[in-house]
Amino acid sequence: MAKSNDIFNKGFDEGTQIKLYILHKYLQEWLPVFLKRRQKYWTDISLYDMFAGEGKDSEGVNGSPLIMLEELFPYCKTIKDESLRLNVLFNEVDKKRYEALKQNISEKLMECKNSEMCPKTKDCILKVYEENKDFKQLFGEWYPFMQNTAQLPRFMFLDQFGIKQITEDIFEQLVSLKRTDFIFFISSSFANRFAEQPEFQTYLKLNRESFDPTKPHHCHRVVFNYYKQLIPRGTEYYLAPFSIKKGPNIYGLIFGTNHLLGIEKFLNICWGINKNTGDANYDIDNEKINPIEPSLWAEHDISNKIQVFQNELKNKVLSNDLETNVEVYRWTFEMGCLPKHANEVLRELRKQRTINKEFRIASSNIHKLVPEKLK
Numbered sequence: 001m002a003k004s005n006d007i008f009n010k011g012f013d014e015g016t017q018i019k020l021y022i023l024h025k026y027l028q029e030w031l032p033v034f035l036k037r038r039q040k041y042w043t044d045i046s047l048y049d050m051f052a053g054e055g056k057d058s059e060g061v062n063g064s065p066l067i068m069l070e071e072l073f074p075y076c077k078t079i080k081d082e083s084l085r086l087n088v089l090f091n092e093v094d095k096k097r098y099e100a101l102k103q104n105i106s107e108k109l110m111e112c113k114n115s116e117m118c119p120k121t122k123d124c125i126l127k128v129y130e131e132n133k134d135f136k137q138l139f140g141e142w143y144p145f146m147q148n149t150a151q152l153p154r155f156m157f158l159d160q161f162g163i164k165q166i167t168e169d170i171f172e173q174l175v176s177l178k179r180t181d182f183i184f185f186i187s188s189s190f191a192n193r194f195a196e197q198p199e200f201q202t203y204l205k206l207n208r209e210s211f212d213p214t215k216p217h218h219c220h221r222v223v224f225n226y227y228k229q230l231i232p233r234g235t236e237y238y239l240a241p242f243s244i245k246k247g248p249n250i251y252g253l254i255f256g257t258n259h260l261l262g263i264e265k266f267l268n269i270c271w272g273i274n275k276n277t278g279d280a281n282y283d284i285d286n287e288k289i290n291p292i293e294p295s296l297w298a299e300h301d302i303s304n305k306i307q308v309f310q311n312e313l314k315n316k317v318l319s320n321d322l323e324t325n326v327e328v329y330r331w332t333f334e335m336g337c338l339p340k341h342a343n344e345v346l347r348e349l350r351k352q353r354t355i356n357k358e359f360r361i362a363s364s365n366i367h368k369l370v371p372e373k374l375k
């Protein structure tokens, strides 16, 4: 009989597929930032899949390792022409899964070698590392090297089972790395259920009172806020959650970056999945908004999340808490919203002549914006 966590034999369910979809879309955005740029300030780019699994499920659907490889193949010629080093590390602790993983990677690399995409170097241009270790041990071994090469771009996918791996220590180490974006997975329902138990506290110091018993479907937002408060005050760092419902349970992703472009890209993907809240694959606020059949009252078609955000933004601008366009957009991302949500407020305030400067209103590439006063 398949083990309850044997996701590879059972086939990836809808929740797993949404997680993989987000990974896939983010890689499609992240890779060109570093590989297509004309002037490159780095020689190495690294991707880490620390809980890699087998590579694909029993139906042949790609898991994270093969998704990463397929996204990299179109860049192999660029990597060769520009003498870059592209490191990809796959780790899987379970021996049997590790063996399956190695086999699936080797077949995928062979497929690429026989295709037009391969630059036909003697050895594969991708530096693929395969490890069979416990995550914390491996992370501990690699971390000093990561710290010493902090200027190099990295992306990390941390697809743990449960809640035990991304402890406070690991999280703090992750966010202190420059140019490292990550996505990690966590079983938030599990955290909700077991928060009281002493064993749980050795992993996460979340307590039962943090969770609202009337809103179990919000538990990933609670877990997210717990990680968010670990970010040292005054640090420019962006986090975003995405809640995933699988049957009665809620899981979720947490994305982290210290770059405005990273958070902009991640949030665009999430809002592309859910037009009302941008942070779940279900109706997280139970609002029953139907974009196909709008209601009679326009305000009923705007989610509570957007309304609360817009009211708060208006207050912050009026009270000079946010003084420049860049401050507005930074705060917008921190609230998990997009520039277009902020722009509705900015335009309204301009119309009312409450803010009258001709500062730049932008809907993308916020990292390129020059700060301008709103008043």
Ligand SMILES: C[S@@+](CC[C@H](N)C(=O)[O-])C[C@H]1O[C@@H](n2cnc3c(N)ncnc32)[C@H](O)[C@@H]1O
Residues within 6 Å of the ligand: 007, 020, 050, 051, 052, 053, 054, 055, 056, 062, 063, 064, 065, 091, 092, 093, 094, 097, 133, 134, 135, 136, 159, 160, 161
């Ligand atoms: C959710 S699965 C990963 C699925 C994979 N990312 C994919 O998309 O196909 C989690 C994997 O982590 C492995 N794992 C569990 N504990 C681990 C640990 N401490 N260190 C490394 N891998 C671990 C499990 O054996 C399992 O294959």
